[in-house]
Amino acid sequence: MPDPSKFAQALGTDSFIVTCELDPPKGFVPSLLDRKIAVLKNKVQAVVVSDNPRARMLMAPVGFCRYLLDQGLELIMTLTCRDRNRLALQSDLLAAAGLGIQNILAVTGDYITWGDHPEGKPVYDLDSIQLIWAISQLNSNRDISGNVIEGTAPSFTIGSAVALTGNPVGPQVLKFRKKEKAGVHFFMSHPVFDLADVEEFFKQVVEIQTPLLASVCLLTEEQIRGYVLGNYPGLLIQDSLSDKFKSVHSTEFQPRMIEHTARLIETIKKDGRFRGVHLMLQGAEEQIGELI
Amino acid sequence: MIIASRKPFAEIKKSIELYENILVVGCGTCVAVCLAGGKKEVGLLASQLRMSFALDKKKIQISEETLERQCDHEFLETIREPLKEFDCLLSLACGAGVQFLAETYPGKKVFPGVNTSFIGVAEAAGLWTERCRACGDCLLAITGGICPRTLCVKGLNNGPCGGMIDGKCEVDPERPCAWVSIYERLAEEGRVNQIEIMFPPTDFRFQTKPGRVTHRAYLRRYNAGSK
Ligand code: SF4
Ligand code: SF4
Numbered sequence: 049m050p051d052p053s054k055f056a057q058a059l060g061t062d063s064f065i066v067t068c069e070l071d072p073p074k075g076f077v078p079s080l081l082d083r084k085i086a087v088l089k090n091k092v093q094a095v096v097v098s099d100n101p102r103a104r105m106l107m108a109p110v111g112f113c114r115y116l117l118d119q120g121l122e123l124i125m126t127l128t129c130r131d132r133n134r135l136a137l138q139s140d141l142l143a144a145a146g147l148g149i150q151n152i153l154a155v156t157g158d159y160i161t162w163g164d165h166p167e168g169k170p171v172y173d174l175d176s177i178q179l180i181w182a183i184s185q186l187n188s189n190r191d192i193s194g195n196v197i198e199g200t201a202p203s204f205t206i207g208s209a210v211a212l213t214g215n216p217v218g219p220q221v222l223k224f225r226k227k228e229k230a231g232v233h234f235f236m237s238h239p240v241f242d243l244a245d246v247e248e249f250f251k252q253v254v255e256i257q258t259p260l261l262a263s264v265c266l267l268t269e270e271q272i273r274g275y276v277l278g279n280y281p282g283l284l285i286q287d288s289l290s291d292k293f294k295s296v297h298s299t300e301f302q303p304r305m306i307e308h309t310a311r312l313i314e315t316i317k318k319d320g321r322f323r324g325v326h327l328m329l330q331g332a333e334e335q336i337g338e339l340i
Numbered sequence: 341m342i343i344a345s346r347k348p349f350a351e352i353k354k355s356i357e358l359y360e361n362i363l364v365v366g367c368g369t370c371v372a373v374c375l376a377g378g379k380k381e382v383g384l385l386a387s388q389l390r391m392s393f394a395l396d397k398k399k400i401q402i403s404e405e406t407l408e409r410q411c412d413h414e415f416l417e418t419i420r421e422p423l424k425e426f427d428c429l430l431s432l433a434c435g436a437g438v439q440f441l442a443e444t445y446p447g448k449k450v451f452p453g454v455n456t457s458f459i460g461v462a463e464a465a466g467l468w469t470e471r472c473r474a475c476g477d478c479l480l481a482i483t484g485g486i487c488p489r490t491l492c493v494k495g496l497n498n499g500p501c502g503g504m505i506d507g508k509c510e511v512d513p514e515r516p517c518a519w520v521s522i523y524e525r526l527a528e529e530g531r532v533n534q535i536e537i538m539f540p541p542t543d544f545r546f547q548t549k550p551g552r553v554t555h556r557a558y559l560r561r562y563n564a565g566s567k
Contacts, residue, residue, distance in 0.1 A: 130494075134541060155502075156494060156496065156501040156502065156503075158503065158510070159493060159494060159503070159510055159511045161511060170494065172494045172495050172496065173541070173542070173544075174541050175494075175496045175497050175498050176498075176501075177498040177499070177538050178497070178498065178538065178540070178541050181538060192541065209502050210502070211500075211502040211504070214500070214502070214504060214505075215505070215506050215507065216507060216520060216523075216524075218523055218524075218527065219499055219500045219504070219517075219519050219520050219523040220499075220500065220502075220504075222499050222523060222532070222535065222536065223498065223499035223500060225536065226498055226499060226536065226537075226538055229537075229538065230538055238502045277505060277506065277513060278505060278508065278510075278512075278513030281503045281510050282501075282502050282503040282505070282510065284505055284506075
């Protein structure tokens with residue numbers, strides 16, 4: 049078995065982990081993102097490469113990951129259930145293993161109508177729990193049909209998402225538990241904007257064995273001003289937050305939001321229940337230094 | 341039952357305007373109940389077509405007939421004789437009915453007058469909603485009588501996605517998340533444990549098209565479905 053990934057090793061220490069999401073290019077040339085890559089390289093334990101986020105067609109994560117690996121980054125490759133059936137998911141995982149990608153974030157995927165090909169056929173042949181299970185199977189040299197996979201098993205570190213602010217919380221706790229049983233190694237939450245929003249979840253899940261990173265999203269002006277419940281997948285922005293920022297002038301918006309988000313990250317760091325933060329900077333990756 | 345809705349008038353008219361002697365064929369079962377293709381709708385559409393072609397000064401003969409079902413040989417046979425005088429059949433049955441009509445009468449030009457939507461229920465007056473995707477391997481025993489393959493837009497088998505907000509679906513904030521409904525129903529009945537273990541990936545062989553079911557008693561008695 050290969051050594052556990054650097055990220056897996058970091059999960060095993062006491063250090064506070066920082067990861068950051070990076071979208072592959074909407075284009076043929078990965079070097080389009082070189083500036084962002086250079087900034088992130090020294091700031092985070094791992095870059096989380098998204099997989100057609102919000103159903104927007106971008107470069108395949110496995111290809112973009114290959115480029116980032118060459119630049120020496122530690123990677124977590126996202127794999128959604130939306131665009132691939134069980135054959136394609138598993139063969140992408142074999143490709144990932146072959147390239148040396150060791151960390152996978154297995155998620156359901158925003159529905160296809162959010163994206164730039166809304167007429168397309170959504171797949172969801174497996175769901176996120178079945179995908180976690182499939183990756184665990186590959187880790188023990190089997191595919192999900194039970195066939196033997198040749199070569200050294202990849203030792204994937206398997207991550208998935210958890211909606212800490214889900215309401216009602218019961219069904220989200222159920223899913224969280226099922227993911228643990230399916231073999232997940234770490235969790236990344238959906239964006240948290242206020243720790244008060246996660247208390248219901250922690251009432252039901254008193255002790256967390258699996259490392260959990262809180263996701264922090266740097267909201268854009270458009271999101272704050274245009275937010276209505278349900279117009280961004282999985283995003284719950286409380287009125288108290290949008291009220292605070294609605295009156296902020298455009299020129300001041302980003303610095304103020306960065307300040308606010310940096311304070312939130314500090315609170316999460318001190319909270320003790322999280323092994324780290326996962327940053328979703330939505331294009332502002334080069335500003336990461338102002339947040340951490 | 342099968343829910344359908346009538347195609348736009350302009351589309352229907354365009355599809356049949358090359359013919360002279362047209363029979364509008366309704367179906368007295370599902371599409372009659374959902375007010376898309378029963379006797380009344382046949383009458384309305386036929387009159388609309390007559391008026392419209394008359395305004396265009398086109399001599400097109402439109403006749404009407406509604407069968408009890410178009411998905412059954414027994415009823416389709418009843419129009420074998422009268423059908424001889426028509427060159428075009430406009431069927432207001434569901435897609436299955438349209439095809440069976442076409443199959444029974446080769447040589448006749450057959451056109452659909454409705455869009456077939458889903459298998460559903462009459463939720464309220466004038467409102468029909470989907471309940472079943474005919475997956476061939478029903479899991480309602482586990483999910484408390486609520487179908488996630490139909491009511492969850494992603495067809496997830498193992499609980500809600502992270503997009504659920506305030507109990508509503510990621511895709512439509514007006515609609516309850518199917519997995520919240522399932523969870524709450526099972527919780528009320530003290531059966532949440534049924535969904536605590538991973539439901540394995542769906543076996544899509546049950547959904548291989550085209551579907552075929554042979555009743556065992558008929559197989560024995562009449563050798564039905566053996567061909
Ligand atoms: S599980 Fe759902 S789609 Fe399948 S047969 Fe049952 S109700 Fe229909
Ligand atoms: S919110 Fe619920 S119903 Fe909608 S896609 Fe997610 S799990 Fe399915």
